Amino acid sequence: MLTLTIGTFAIALNHILLISALILATLVGWRVAKRGGENPESVLFSLFLLGMLVARVSFVLMYWSDYRNDWLQMVDLRDGGFLAWPGVIALVLGALAYGWRRPALRKPLSAGVITGLVFWGMASLSLSLYDKGSQLPDITLRNANGDVVQLADYKGGPLVINLWATWCPPCRREMPVLERAQHQRPDVTFLFVNQAESMQSVSTFLATQGLTLDNVLFDASGRLGQAVGSMALPTTLFYRADGRLINSHLGELSQASLARAMEPFDSAPAATRKPTCPASATC
Numbered sequence: 001m002l003t004l005t006i007g008t009f010a011i012a013l014n015h016i017l018l019i020s021a022l023i024l025a026t027l028v029g030w031r032v033a034k035r036g037g038e039n040p041e042s043v044l045f046s047l048f049l050l051g052m053l054v055a056r057v058s059f060v061l062m063y064w065s066d067y068r069n070d071w072l073q074m075v076d077l078r079d080g081g082f083l084a085w086p087g088v089i090a091l092v093l094g095a096l097a098y099g100w101r102r103p104a105l106r107k108p109l110s111a112g113v114i115t116g117l118v119f120w121g122m123a124s125l126s127l128s129l130y131d132k133g134s135q136l137p138d139i140t141l142r143n144a145n146g147d148v149v150q151l152a153d154y155k156g157g158p159l160v161i162n163l164w165a166t167w168c169p170p171c172r173r174e175m176p177v178l179e180r181a182q183h184q185r186p187d188v189t190f191l192f193v194n195q196a197e198s199m200q201s202v203s204t205f206l207a208t209q210g211l212t213l214d215n216v217l218f219d220a221s222g223r224l225g226q227a228v229g230s231m232a233l234p235t236t237l238f239y240r241a242d243g244r245l246i247n248s249h250l251g252e253l254s255q256a257s258l259a260r261a262m263e264p265f266d267s268a269p270a271a272t273r274k275p276t277c278p279a280s281a282t283c
Contacts, residue, residue: 012232012250013127021120022048029112038104044112047094055087063256078170079254088117136243137227141193141217144203149217151191151224152243158188158265159239163225165195166205170252171234177255178236179211181262188265193217193224195233238262 022044029040059081060067060074067074095113099106136155140148162178164171182190192213194202199218206213225231230250238247238261246264249257
């Protein structure tokens with residue numbers, strides 16, 4: 001399960017975990033402060049922002065080659081580009097600095113920081129273990145010719161599945177990034193699974209945007225999103241050759257965040273590629 005859906009509103013579970021960790025840390029810190037000490041609420045929020053800033057800057061520096069020609073992209077947080085461990089280190093060092101300067105904060109702040117980090121770490125690990133390793137759903141889709149294809153037929157090599165729609169602004173913005181990637185990585189099969197739109201509207205959109213996408217498939221009822229536990233668009237899924245999920249990304253992809261998500265493919269054992277188009281259909 002990748003998102004929590006309430007009516008038409010969907011939010012990524014990893015975002016919920018992060019917010020929940022901050023709330024829990026604040027409550028614990030406040031509770032400890034009532035027994036003696038200074039309420040760490042404002043400090044915890046400041047440390048949270050510090051950690052997020054350092055995590056973003058670290059990500060940009062690590063993937064500098066993808067950002068250096070687009071300065072606006074560096075501050076566009078919609079691509080989800082963060083490195084967790086530098087952010088955690090910055091947060092801990094900041095907490096130590098506050099505690100050293102303000103003794104009344106030490107117990108409440110340390111209790112809040114430790115509780116929040118432990119909760120976030122354990123919950124994130126559990127969610128990752130639950131999602132990663134899940135198998136490629138065994139469902140049928142239709143290709144651009146209207147023929148029925150089995151999703152499982154695309155196993156046999158690294159596989160990237162993008163769930164998208166023409167009415168979705170972040171889907172439209174990330175399409176050129178995915179288009180370039182499919183040409184730069186011929187060892188990886190990219191599937192563009194449109195959600196609940198007509199073939200004519202998709203064809204018109206691709207033509208007007210000048211996009212050339214291989215393996216455009218159609219999921220009229222949105223069954224793939226339901227099967228992988230994500231009702232948010234865009235959702236991009238990364239499967240290894242045996243059909244096991246190794247990564248996922250909710251929201252818009254930048255060149256850098258796509259490169260990071262595909263890194264496990266570079267370390268995976270080589271596999272014999274199957275044709276990107278199943279033998280049973282014309283793509």
